[in-house]
Amino acid sequence: MREAPSSGPACQARCAAALCAGKTDRAPVYIPAIACGVSSALLGRPARTGTGSLRFAEVAAWADGDAAHAEFEAGMIEDLVAVHRLLDADVLRMPWRMNERPDAQLDEHTFRFGPESGEHTIWQYHPAAADFSPMYRSPRVMAPEARLRQEIAQLEALAADPMPAARESIQPAVDLWRRFGTEFVVCSAGAGIGVGLEPDDLELLVTAPDLVRHKMALQGEFVIAVGRAVKEAGLPPVMAGGGDLAGNLGPMYSPAMFREVVLPAYVRSVAELNRLGVHYYFRSDGNLWTLMDMLFTEANCPGFGEADRDAMMTVAAVRARFPRLVIWGNVSSSLLMSGSAEEVAAQARTAVSEAEQRGYFQGCSNAIVQGTPVENVWAMMAER
Secondary structure, three states, rough: OOOOOOHHHHHHHHHHHHHOOOOOOOOOOOOEOHHHHHHHHHHOOOOOOHHHHHHHHHHHHHHHHHHHHHHHHHHHHHHHHHHHHHHOOOOEOOOOOOOOOOOOEEEOOEEOOOOOOOOOEEEEEEEOOOOOEEEEEEOOOOOHHHHHHHHHHHHHHHHOOOOHHHHHHHHHHHHHHHHHHHOEEEEOOOOOOOOOOOOOHHHHHHOHHHHHHHHHHHHHHHHHHHHHHHHHHHOOOOEEEEOOOEEEEEEEHHHHHHHHHHHHHHHHHHHHHHHHHHHEEEEEHHHOOOHHHHHHHHHOOOOEEEHHHHHHHHHHHHHOOOOOOOEEEEHHHHHHHHOOOOHHHHHHHHHHHOOOOEEEOOOEOEEEEOOHHHHHHHHHOOOO
């Protein structure tokens, strides 16, 4: 276990070198997310740290009231830091949360968001898989284009004065950094640019591409505002961005649509972030090869997260085309869960070797999911 804050300077220097694609004494360790069950097994006590189990726990806490949620949040930070210390991680980030109060709790694992008599969604937790996801969406009153226009109006209002919302969005990261910034590089500020993958989202790419392009541009302006807020607050200048858009066979919509509708927002926002000195890493698992030149040459994103080894996005292959691209994790989450410790160690060792001790953060491509054996986690952590 790391003794704080004595190893803090080494951690900071290691991550700073990695962010410049420079040589490091070892690959800094980055944990995108870790399931509560895995953290509990590692720590030997119940823990709330990430994935669907965390999102369910937070919604359940909100259902019990403000005091219960405040207690949950304090415990989550304690658990998150404890498991990062145990694993000697270098980067600390706030996991994806569902910090929303439900309108009703229907049973132990089921919640309704929205009024029963109006548009609403019902979410359900499945303990065996630690999955918390929508199981029912009520019929929508508004047509997809009308809903998009409403969303654009909200983004336009935000764009008139984005800094208050940008500062608010990074406050959890600021709080983590103030408390634990001597131990870890705190990387919790995030802002994505993405169409979405719901059927309505994909339909609008065809029926209303100009409106979707405008929405992407407005998202990009908020990304820039978050970058400015990061610099203003003095946080480590790192932002997680992007947005899921691909499977193992490639993107969910055509590269031509990405170029026409989405890419301009990335070109503008990343250029400004690069000018500010903020490292923005694009995150999406899946096979992105048909988009890579657009993202990492034309848009000049300096980092790539969720690089999916199972979808042929290996460190070696990516580096052959983009020698200075910083890669955030490349060990298969699937292998980590279902392989042997020896197989995990071999793949983790391969990723580090392919990186040639520069510009690579060791970790899994997506998340340490429910059911991952602790010996496999230790096997990955041993290779750095």
